[in-house]
Amino acid sequence: MDLREMRVFVAVVEEGSLSAAARRLRLSQPAVSQIAAALERELGTALLVRGATGVRPTPAGTVLAEEARAVLARYEQAIAAVTRDPAADQRPLRLGIPLEAGIDLLAAPLAELSPHTRVEARHLSTSAQLAALRAGELDLGLLRERPDGDDLDAIQVAAEPLGVLLASRFADEVATSEGVRLDKLAGLRWLSFARTDSPAWFDEIVAVLRSHGLRPTTTTAAGQALIPEVKLTSVLSGNVFSLAPADWPQPLPEGVAWLPLAGAPLVRRTWATWQSTSRRRDLGRLIAALDQPRLTTPTT
Template identity: 60%
Template structure:
C-alpha cells in the first residue's frame, strides 16, 4: 500500500510544508510505522492497554501484539507491564518524545497540504524514500509551480523497490530511488550523494571517536540498526559488504516490509549496543544521550537517483527532473 499525499505545486504551498513526506490523514491508511507510533503514544498516555484500545478503536489483544512486535523489532523493552497498568522504560520515554514530535509535524503538514486541493489540474505522481536531504525538493517544486501552475504533485512514500515496480506499472511518473534502475525502459539521473556518518550512544561515541571521526572497524561488536533488504536490495548489499569488510557483525536483520523511521532508529540506538547510519544534515532532532559522528574516510556514500519511464514525454516531468540539480557530498 502506498502512503499517499497530494502537494499543490504552488510556491506558497511548498513553503508551508513542515517536511517532505506527508501521509494521508486517516489512521488506518498510515504506514505501519506511524500506526505503531500512534498506538505506542496512546498506550503510554492512557497508562493501560485497555484504555488505549478504546481510544484507538481496536481490540486489546491486537494492540498488545502490536506493542510486543514493536519491542521485538527494536530489540528493547519499551513498556513495563504490571497489575496497575503500563509505564514507559527509559528507551520507551525516548521513543515517546520523538513519536510525539513526528505525529505533531504530520498533523501540521496534513492541515497545510489539504488547503491546496484543486479540480481540473494535471497530476504528477512522485515517489519519495525516507530521509531526503533538507531542501532537496522545495526549490524544484517551487520552480515547477511557477512554470506549470496547473500541475499538482502527489507524493507517494515508497521504498526503492516499490517505486521501480510502480514506474513500470504506470502507477508513478517519477521516483527518487536509492539504486540505479536496470533496463532500457527507465531513465535515471544522479541527484544526491551523501556521506553517511554514525549515530551512537554518547558515552560510546566518546570512547570511539578519534581524529576525523570514528573508524568503521571501531564499531565491531555493535549491531547495525538497518533497513529491510527487500526495500532496496542493491543498496542494502552494498552497505552489508562494506560493514563486513571492516569486521562488523550486522546483528538481527530488520523485519521485511518495515522501513525504520527516525524515532525508531533513535530508540534502538539509545538502548546501547547498536549504531545507525545517518547523513550529516539529518533533519531529525538528536537527543542529548546520542551523538552523530562522521566516519573516517567516508566509506559509506548514499546515492539517490531520479528515475522515470524512458518513453515519457511530459514537459512538466522534464522540468522537475532538470530542476533537481546534482548535490555532491560535503
C-alpha cells in the first residue's frame, strides 16, 4: 500500500462517494474504484459497503482510514521539516476567524503547538479571508465555504445545524416539539449577512429558504457586521428572524427565543484553509490537530 492509495481511500471515506472522491482528487471514477478494490484484495477483507446512495466504511475500513490519516499527516510533517523556510516559524502564525466567531474551535489544536509559537488572529469575512490567504497575509483561515482552485487546500473542521432566533411572541405561535418548520417563518424577514461576505453560503441559505416556500426578504444592519448584540436587538424589535447555532454565546434577553429548525435543513460548515505551497512546520502541526475528530463545534 502506497501513499497515493492511502489518499484515495481516505478521500472515498470522507466524501462518502467514489465519484465525489474522484472529483476531489481530479482522478477518473474508474481509477478510484480500481484502487479501492485493489486495497480490498491486498488486505483480504471488505473495506467499503457500496450502496445506491454512496459508500460507507466497514469496521476494517474505518480502522484503515484512521491509520492512513495518521501516516499521511506524519509524511506531510516530515516533508515540511525538510523543506521549510528556517525563518518561517519565527513569524507569527496568522489566523483568520469568521466575523461572528470566537477562537474556540482553535483552542485545543493551538494548545498542541510550541509555547513559543506566536499567534495573530483577525476577524474577517470568508471573502476577505480568501483574498488575504491568496495575498500571503494569512497562514490559515476558517471559511464558511470550501474554496475553489489548486492554490488552496482545505479540510472541513465543523458542521453546525442552525436554529432560529425569534421574538418570543412569534416563537410561541410556531414552536412544536420538534422545533419550528421553515415554512412557518413566511412573512418574516431574514436578518442576513452581506452576500459579498460569503456568496456560496448566502446562496445556499436562500435556496433552502425558497425550497421551503419562503421568498426571503433580507434585512441587514447597514455598515455593521452582524455581531450578536445587533442580531438580538433586531430580532426583538422587528418582524425578523436570524439563524444561529444551538450554543449561541450571548444570553438571550427577555422577549427573544431560540428554536431548533425541524429536520435540520441548514447546516453551517467551517473549512480550515491554507496555501497549498505552505511549508510552515507549526502550520502543519495545527492542521494535523484540526483534522482529528472532535466533539465540539464553533460557538457561533
